[in-house]
Amino acid sequence: MINKLENKKVINNIYVLSNLKDIYSQIKSDILYIDENGVKLNNNSNIHKINVLLSSYTNKSIFIVIKISNNFSIDIQKKIIFNIIKIFNICNKKNIDIGSIIDGINIKCAIIYENINFDYSNIINSIQALLLANKRLQYEFIYDVVCKQLDEQFALNNYCDFKCDKCIASRANRTFHKTMGCCYSFDYSIWKGANNVQLCKYLSNNKCTINCMACKLFTCKFLKEKGIRYKTNDIPLLTCFFNKKQREILSANFFVDKPKIIDKLLEKNHTPYPLYYLFDCCRIKNK
Ligand code: SF4
Numbered sequence: 057m058i059n060k061l062e063n064k065k066v067i068n069n070i071y072v073l074s075n076l077k078d079i080y081s082q083i084k085s086d087i088l089y090i091d092e093n094g095v096k097l098n099n100n101s102n103i104h105k106i107n108v109l110l111s112s113y114t115n116k117s118i119f120i121v122i123k124i125s126n127n128f129s130i131d132i133q134k135k136i137i138f139n140i141i142k143i144f145n146i147c148n149k150k151n152i153d154i155g156s157i158i159d160g161i162n163i164k165c166a167i168i169y170e171n172i173n174f175d176y177s178n179i180i181n182s183i184q185a186l187l188l189a190n191k192r193l194q195y196e197f198i199y200d201v202v203c204k205q206l207d208e209q210f211a212l213n214n215y216c217d218f219k220c221d222k223c224i225a226s227r228a229n230r231t232f233h234k235t236m237g238c239c240y241s242f243d244y245s246i247w248k249g250a251n252n253v254q255l256c257k258y259l260s261n262n263k264c265t266i267n268c269m270a271c272k273l274f275t276c277k278f279l280k281e282k283g284i285r286y287k288t289n290d291i292p293l294l295t296c297f298f299n300k301k302q303r304e305i306l307s308a309n310f311f312v313d314k315p316k317i318i319d320k321l322l323e324k325n326h327t328p329y330p331l332y333y334l335f336d337c338c339r340i341k342n343k
């Protein structure tokens with residue numbers, strides 16, 4: 057929904073605007089200002105740690121304002137998203153309502169930007185995920201958003217540049233197979249390596265028929281030499297919503313569709329990370 061004012065719009069119950077004054081008088085609760093450094097409550101200029109501030113908070117509702125400054129690097133995005141997640145988790149635990157009725161709409165948060173050209177979609181998607189009812193829905197949402205982002209980037213940049221079933225690496229004689237790029241499945245174990253290599257069963261009419269994050273993150277050596285590489289750590293939504301073991305799951309399980317990956321992400325695992333890595337615990341066994 058686009059508001060009459062050009063610099064003020066509502067996206068999925070989140071107000072995005074350049075000046076809080078436009079809605080300030082309608083906010084009926086305390087305001088929690090978030091930026092990459094931490095949080096401030098109302099007009100208090102002290103920056104607080106979120107846990108410290110909210111542990112003694114006794115009011116029933118709060119309105120969150122996220123401030124996006126001119127420096128909107130990946131690292132800053134991650135810090136802001138981490139802070140948003142912490143606040144939602146604490147408010148949920150303490151039954152603090154988030155949001156206010158503004159212009160007749162139940163607005164959950166406001167994003168205040170300094171520069172209209174910034175892509176603040178990661179912030180909006182984080183809030184949307186946190187508003188979902190449970191972890192499975194949150195994980196599915198983040199998974200879909202990131203897969204879509206990766207698909208769009210590959211399509212926009214035409215990295216693999218297929219011509220007559222041969223990708224750019226294949227035409228440069230840098231692939232093992234002559235056609236269909238790297239869409240060949242295999243069984244893998246950390247001890248035995250890859251075996252049972254065959255054209256992927258999910259390839260149909262030259263298109264992938266499943267939604268596999270690991271395949272979407274993958275680039276071959278030829279593309280990596282050109283600087284085209286996707287690491288889960290460089291994608292704010294993956295870094296903030298998934299821990300290190302879960303990010304291993306996302307990047308290691310090739311040829312596996314979303315439902316099995318989500319099940320694996322939801323598995324409780326208390327193995328220390330070095331052992332988890334050594335014993336290849338991230339791998340989904342029955343594909
Ligand atoms: S990642 Fe490399 S091998 Fe795979 S399709 Fe793209 S260019 Fe070809």
Ligand code: SF4
Pocket residue numbers: 238239240241256257258259260263264265266268271272310311312
């Ligand atoms: S699952 Fe992976 S390897 Fe198989 S068709 Fe899809 S992208 Fe290609």
